[in-house]
Amino acid sequence: AAEGWTATSDRDIVPFIEGYASYGIRRVISTEISVDGTLEGPAVSLYRRILDILPELWLVASGGVGSISDIATLDAAGVPAVIVGKAIYEGRISLSDISRINLSSC
Numbered sequence: 001a002a003e004g005w006t007a008t009s010d011r012d013i014v015p016f017i018e019g020y021a022s023y024g025i026r027r028v029i030s031t032e033i034s035v036d037g038t039l040e041g042p043a044v045s046l047y048r049r050i051l052d053i054l055p056e057l058w059l060v061a062s063g064g065v066g067s068i069s070d071i072a073t074l075d076a077a078g079v080p081a082v083i084v085g086k087a088i089y090e091g092r093i094s095l096s097d098i099s100r101i102n103l104s105s106c
Contacts, residue, residue, distance in 0.1 A: 001033055013046070014053050021054055029083070031062040037086060039066030047079050066092050068101055 001008045017028055030050065032043035042064040051059060061074050062083040071093075074082050087093040 005033055014050055017054060027058040029060040029062055035064030038064055039087060039092060040064055042070055042074055044073055044077050048077050051078050068093055068097050
């Protein structure tokens with residue numbers, strides 16, 4: 001989706017990212033909009049699929065993160081970064097919680 005999620009495409013995300021990666025893009029923020037704002041867990045399988053095909057990508061996962069365990073799950077899946085804005089805003093994750101976790105990618 002694009003343009004504030006008002007325009008959609010039937011194009012798969014992996015070839016889309018691969019197209020940009022061929023021009024040297026190595027950092028991508030990917031928001032799974034079906035879970036964005038739900039705080040019910042991230043789309044781990046999507047991010048694994050992206051990283052299986054593009055392991056050199058610095059992927060920032062966004063959408064659905066609602067707990068420290070979600071961050072740990074993404075870390076275990078090899079996702080190097082995550083956006084946790086709403087979880088912090090809603091008090092589900094604190095900055096002190098984040099400072100106490102030990103992530104392998106740090």
